[in-house]
Amino acid sequence: MNELLSLFLRYALVNNFILVMFLGLCPFFGVSKKLSDAIRMGLAVTFVMIASSIITWLIANFILIPFNIEFMETVVFILVIASFVQLLEMVIRKTSIGLYRALGIYLPLITTNCAVLGIAEINFLEGFSFLGSIASSSGAGVGFILALTIMSGLRERLELSEVPGxxxxLPIAFITASILSLSFLTFGGLRI
Structure with missing residues (x-):
């Protein structure tokens, strides 16, 4: 249990995908202008991270490793993530048109989000167990939501501030993100 909590905290804070590992920066800067959009995107990415980690773990451990074709993991993982997101988009469109309209462009953006592929690759390369993969991908998703939420709050506040022309x-967003990133780097000193 301690190991799972440690993995969760490691990827939520210490190795935050956006602010420490610099993965998923496109949605970070593109969607962090409004808090509501940031939360929707963060929740969608978290769900896809967890679900794709489960699927890729199963494929890796029951197909790639037994058949000795581990070198195909990146191609297979990209196909799995893209297929899963497309399937998810079709299901949401058929079952909840309101949710589909609310998510809008966010669903296709998740397909190309390198953070989703990043957590699947990390789980595979680190050899995490099934529960370890779920814990790390959940932590990465929570860290993604945390970074987007903090940044969107700061950007909404900056809109009301006097910023030089x-x-x-985007320039002030980059400066803000770099300071935020420095603050998250302090979590690296935590003993988890």
Whole structure:
């Protein structure tokens, strides 16, 4: 149990995908302008991270490793993630058109989010157990939501602040993200 909690905290805080590992920066800057959009995107990415980690763990441990074709993991994982997101998009479109409209462009963006592929690769390369893969992908998802939520709050506040004209928009977002990243690097000193 301690090992699972440790994996969760490691990927939520210490090895935060956005602020420490710098994966998933496109949605981080693109979707962090409004808090509501950031939370929706974060929840969608977290769900896909957990589900794709489960699917890729099963494929890796029951197909790739037994047939000695581990070298195919990246191609297989990309296909699994893209297929899963497309299937999810079709199911949501058929069952809840309101949710489909609310998520909008976010679902296709998840397919190309390198953080989703990153956690699947980490789980495979680190040789995590099934529960370890779920714990690490859950932590990565929570860390993704945390980073997006904090950044969107800061960006909403910056919109109301007096920012020099040359720094408005993305430049101040980069400066803010770098300071936020430095603050998350302090979690590296935690003993988990």
């Amino acid at each position: 040359s720094l408005k928009g």
